[in-house]
Amino acid sequence: MITLLETNAVLNNIQIHKNYNEQSIYIYCDENQIKQVIINLIKNSIESMTDGGNIFVNIYEKDNEVYISILDEGEGIPENSLQKVGEPFFTTKSTGTGLGLSVCFKIIEKHGGKVFITSELKKGTKIVCVFPIVEPRDMDVLKQGSGLAGN
Structure with a gap:
């Protein structure tokens, strides 16, 4: 997914830095x-940086959970708007619909995950998604009858 977005990032003078262990982690x-x-x-991180910058994508395991952290050096989100992020039809973009993050948050919740957002104006935003880890030996049992796959 990151590889797909790197071309768009480079065109906007943005570098995506990836930091994750090559060892498989299952959710x-x-x-x-x-x-x-x-x-x-x-994509939201890319759009928040009109003058270029860096995006840091970190994936790591801690306390039997998987953390996916995306940190950008964008415009940031005003503190009075931070609590509304993820609500349907709320957006800080001039052309946004306010549905993208709302859908993302619902997907994360549906998968037993949580989302944490911190932001500082003119410095950037950090979004952390946390998912419970599944042991590889349990994957076959979970796949049966659910239609969901492990990754």
């Missing part, structure tokens, strides 16, 4: 929905 998810979430979050 119980619908792969396409989680891809949609990651793409949307990175």
Whole structure:
């Protein structure tokens, strides 16, 4: 997913820095929905940096959970708007509909995850998605009858 977005990032003078272990970490998810979430979050970061900058994508395991952290050096979100982020039809963009993050947050919740956002004006925004880890030995049991796949 990051590879798909890197071309767009480079065109906007943005570098995407990836930091994650090559070792597999498993979560119980619908792969396409989680891809949609990651793409949307990175695209938002790209759009927040009109003068270029950096995006840092970190994936790590802690306390039996997977953390996906996306940090940008964009405009940031005003503190009085931060609590509204993710509400349907709320947007800080001039052309946004306010549905992208709302859908992302619903997908994350549906997968047993949580979202945390911190932001500072003119410095950037950090979004952290946290998902429960699934042990590889449990994947076959979870896949049966659910239609969901592990990644």
